[in-house]
Amino acid sequence: xxxxxxxxxxxxxxxxxxxxxxxxxxxxxxxxxxxxxxxxxxxxxxxxxxxxxxxxxxxxxxxxxxxxxxxxxxxxxxxxxxxxxxxxxxxxxxxxxxxxxxxxxxxxxxxxxxxxxxxxxxxxxxxxxxxxxxxxxxxxxxxxxxxxxxxxxxxxxxxxxxxxxxx
Amino acid sequence: xxxxxxxxxxxxxxxxxxxxxxxxxxxxxxxxxxxxxxxxxxxxxxxxxxxxxxxxxxxxxxxxxxxxxxxxxxxxxxxxxxxxxxxxxxxxxxxxxxxxxxxxxxxxxxxxxxxxxxxxxxxxxxxxxxxxxxxxxxxxxxxxxxxxxxxxxxxxxxxxxxxxxxxxxxxxxxxxxxxxxxxxxxxxxxxxxxxxxxxxxxxxxxxxxxxxxxxxxxxxxxxxxxxxxxxxxxxxxxxxxxxxxxxxxxxxxxxxxxxxxxxxxxxxxxxxxxxxxxxxxxxxxxxxxxxxxxxxxxxxxxxxxxxxxxxxxxxxxxxxxxxxxxxxxxxxx
Numbered sequence: 001x002x003x004x005x006x007x008x009x010x011x012x013x014x015x016x017x018x019x020x021x022x023x024x025x026x027x028x029x030x031x032x033x034x035x036x037x038x039x040x041x042x043x044x045x046x047x048x049x050x051x052x053x054x055x056x057x058x059x060x061x062x063x064x065x066x067x068x069x070x071x072x073x074x075x076x077x078x079x080x081x082x083x084x085x086x087x088x089x090x091x092x093x094x095x096x097x098x099x100x101x102x103x104x105x106x107x108x109x110x111x112x113x114x115x116x117x118x119x120x121x122x123x124x125x126x127x128x129x130x131x132x133x134x135x136x137x138x139x140x141x142x143x144x145x146x147x148x149x150x151x152x153x154x155x156x157x158x159x160x161x162x163x164x165x166x167x
Numbered sequence: 168x169x170x171x172x173x174x175x176x177x178x179x180x181x182x183x184x185x186x187x188x189x190x191x192x193x194x195x196x197x198x199x200x201x202x203x204x205x206x207x208x209x210x211x212x213x214x215x216x217x218x219x220x221x222x223x224x225x226x227x228x229x230x231x232x233x234x235x236x237x238x239x240x241x242x243x244x245x246x247x248x249x250x251x252x253x254x255x256x257x258x259x260x261x262x263x264x265x266x267x268x269x270x271x272x273x274x275x276x277x278x279x280x281x282x283x284x285x286x287x288x289x290x291x292x293x294x295x296x297x298x299x300x301x302x303x304x305x306x307x308x309x310x311x312x313x314x315x316x317x318x319x320x321x322x323x324x325x326x327x328x329x330x331x332x333x334x335x336x337x338x339x340x341x342x343x344x345x346x347x348x349x350x351x352x353x354x355x356x357x358x359x360x361x362x363x364x365x366x367x368x369x370x371x372x373x374x375x376x377x378x379x380x381x382x383x384x385x386x387x388x389x390x391x392x393x394x395x396x397x398x399x400x401x402x403x404x405x406x407x408x409x410x411x412x413x414x415x416x417x418x419x420x421x422x423x424x425x426x427x428x429x430x431x432x433x434x435x436x437x438x439x440x441x442x443x444x445x446x447x448x449x450x451x452x453x454x455x456x457x458x459x460x461x462x463x464x465x466x467x468x469x470x471x472x473x474x475x476x477x478x479x480x481x482x483x484x485x486x487x488x489x490x491x492x493x494x495x496x497x498x499x500x
Contacts, residue, residue, distance in 0.1 A: 005189050027211065034218050041225040048230035049289075050324045050442055055500045063230075072448035076441060078259045083288045138453045138498070149453060151498065 036127060039162035042084060043131040046158050051079070052091075054136040054151075065091060065158065067137035071110055074118045088128060088161035089119040093135060095155040111137060111152075121163075128161045209271065210283065217267040217285040220247070224290065228327040229318045233412050236357050239312040244270040247312070247331070248303040249294045250284065251430035254437040254474060260288045261434035264303075291431050293423035295332035304427050308333030313360050315422075317415040320408040321466075321483070322491040323446065323500050325439045328415050328431075330422045332361070338375060338422070339367035345377040347390060353412055375421055386421055393481060400425035402432075403479040408487060416479070429477040436474035443467040446499060455497035462490040 046052055047063040051073050054066040070091055073079060098114035105113035135156040142150035220239070227237045250264040264284040296306040306312070315330040332338075343351045343364045351364065367374045369383060376384035387396040394401050395417070402425050404416035420428055447463045466486045473479055494500050 005186060005193075009189075009193060030215060034215070038218075038221075038225070045225055045228060045230070048228070050326065051445065053230075053324065055323065066449075068449050068452055069445055072445045072452075075448070076444065078441060081259075083260055085287070149498070 035162040035164065036129070038085065039127070039129045039160050042086065042162070043129040043158055043160040046084075046089070046131070046160065047133045049084075054134075064134040064136050064153070065156070067091065067093075067110065067116065067135045070116055070118060071105060071107075074116065080119055080121065082163065084119075084160075085163045086119055086160055087122040087163045088117075088125055088159065090115055090117040090159045091133070091135065092116075092157045092159065093154060094157060111139060122161065125161060128159050130157050130159050132156075133158050209269075213267050213269060214283050214285070216245075216269065217265055220267060221265060221285055221287060221290070224314065224329060227314055227316045227329065229316055232318075234318070234357060235314075235316040236359060237314045237316070238360070239314065241308055241310055241312070244307070244309050245312075246270075246305055246307045247294070248284075248299070248301075248305050249292050249296075249331075249427065250301070250303045251292075251427050251434065253430050253433050258288075259441070260438055261430070263287045263290050263292055263434075265292070266303075289326070291326050291328055291435060293328055293330045293419040293428060293431060295330070295336050295422045296424060298424060298426055302426075304424055306331060306333050307335060310334055311360075315357065315359060315418065317412060317418055319415045319435065320411045321405075321439050321470075322408040322410075322487040322494070323442060325435055325442060328419045330418055332422060334361065337361045337372045338363075339372035340364045340375045340377075341367045341384065342376055342378065342380070346388070347414075350414060350417075353414065388417070388421065393479070395420035397425050402428050405479045405481075405483045408491060410491075432479060433474050433477050436470045440467055440470040440474065443470060446494075450494075450497070450499050453498060455493070455499050459490070459493040459497055459499060462486070462493055466490055 047065050052065045052070055054064040054069075092115055093113065099109070099112040100114075102109040102113040103115055105116040133156050135154050136151050137154075138149055139152040140149040142148075142152060223239065227235055229235055246268045248264075248266045248268070250262075252258065252262040252264065254261040264286050266284040294304045294306045296304040299305050311334040313332055313334070316327050317330070318327050319325045338361065340346070340351075340354070340363070343354075354362070354364075363372070369385075373385045374383060375386040375388065377388045377390060379387075379389065381387050381396075385397065388394075389396070392403075393405065394403050402420050404420045406413035406417070407415055416432075419431070423431075443463055443466055447460060447467070450459050450463060469480060469483055469486055473483075
């Protein structure tokens with residue numbers, strides 16, 4: 001009788017272990033889904049955030065990113081520390097075609113570079129969300145402003161990866 | 168022969184005692200772990216819903232719109248707890264903590280301190296409610312929560328102010344004719360649920376008055392001094408850029424509690440200061456001229472002092488307009 005009880009306890013313990021393994025893996029999937037969902041929403045909305053949005057006379061231009069502001073934003077380390085809860089944020093110039101020799105943007109290659117990486121806190125970019133955006137940058141060779149120059153429009157992509165708190 | 172009288176007795180062997188003891192232990196452990204699992208599942212559900220709420224509120228933020236009004240539908244009565252943390256050296260944007268508590272089933276008591284919080288640094292909530300023991304503002308809803316999202320321009324866009332209240336709260340403007348001329352027009356355009364402009368019932372509504380009248384009013388707006396008084400506390404607001412809805416801060420001051428409003432103003436000023444730095448660098452890059460740079464510097468100094476005090480100065484409008492003119496002319500914004 002006693003040994004039968006011990007056997008029953010052992011059996012149900014093993015059933016319970018299997019059950020909790022399934023529940024916790026579902027929880028981990030659910031957390032991952034929420035992370036991806038957050039990154040997707042952010043990718044869609046990033047062009048409207050005050051730090052990146054291009055505005056003409058303080059009115060926002062639809063889905064247009066100010067490439068110059070994005071470059072100066074990169075120099076503010078306060079934004080790297082979880083402001084958007086992102087591990088990776090980059091803007092890619094698609095059109096006009098960037099200069100292949102200028103992959104990552106620097107102050108001198110801002111008009112022709114391909115990638116402007118603003119936040120890069122991880123090497124694992126699996127799960128990155130991408131959204132198309134218009135990009136705008138100041139071109140001194142255009143227009144007749146105070147010292148010459150006007151804004152040039154192009155096409156690009158924004159890449160976001162949500163922060164993974166488990167890593 | 169000797170007849171030995173023997174008492175009738177029941178043999179209680181060791182196996183039976185052991186079986187009863189083990190049975191009791193099993194039942195106790197089963198009940199204990201069931202209660203623990205129920206608690207963990209509730210906490211998991213609350214945290215998941217909190218995170219979902221945060222993700223859900225992202226599309227409510229504005230892009231080109233002057234404002235958005237949205238409803239969040241609930242399946243169960245829910246409490247949302249909002250905690251604002253001021254900016255510090257290590258946390259330059261401050262924090263917005265959000266946690267959810269869904270009403271426990273089977274008539275259990277609603278406990279205040281249970282579910283873990285989700286933290287945001289880029290969201291600014293102005294909930295309508297009261298501070299609890301943990302310095303959180305709690306808003307409780309039966310079926311719906313309402314969210315008004317208004318962009319704040321100083322004169323560039325700083326952030327979206329999210330004003331949140333529940334279906335249990337009602338507001339009434341008792342003398343809206345004394346409000347600024349376009350304020351009523353804008354309020355009617357938004358068409359907020361549970362907000363009326365006549366027929367105030369003090370037992371049912373939070374009554375909002377404009378001007379110097381205080382009797383019968385829960386909230387008093389002084390348009391001349393740019394202050395909003397709630398109970399014994401007074402907060403200040405600024406009318407932002409006239410090209411957009413200038414009353415974003417006024418809506419936030421009316422609908423939220425004063426302590427949360429003051430904390431969020433400090434966070435907003437810190438954020439505005441960082442944005443001013445970015446515009447300063449850009450103004451150098453596109454050669455905007457010394458005048459614009461000085462205006463940016465003056466505005467940044469004002470943001471820095473407001474971040475410390477939480478009191479919005481009255482000259483902020485003048486600084487914003489000066490910068491707006493210069494900035495637009497040189498293509499800064």
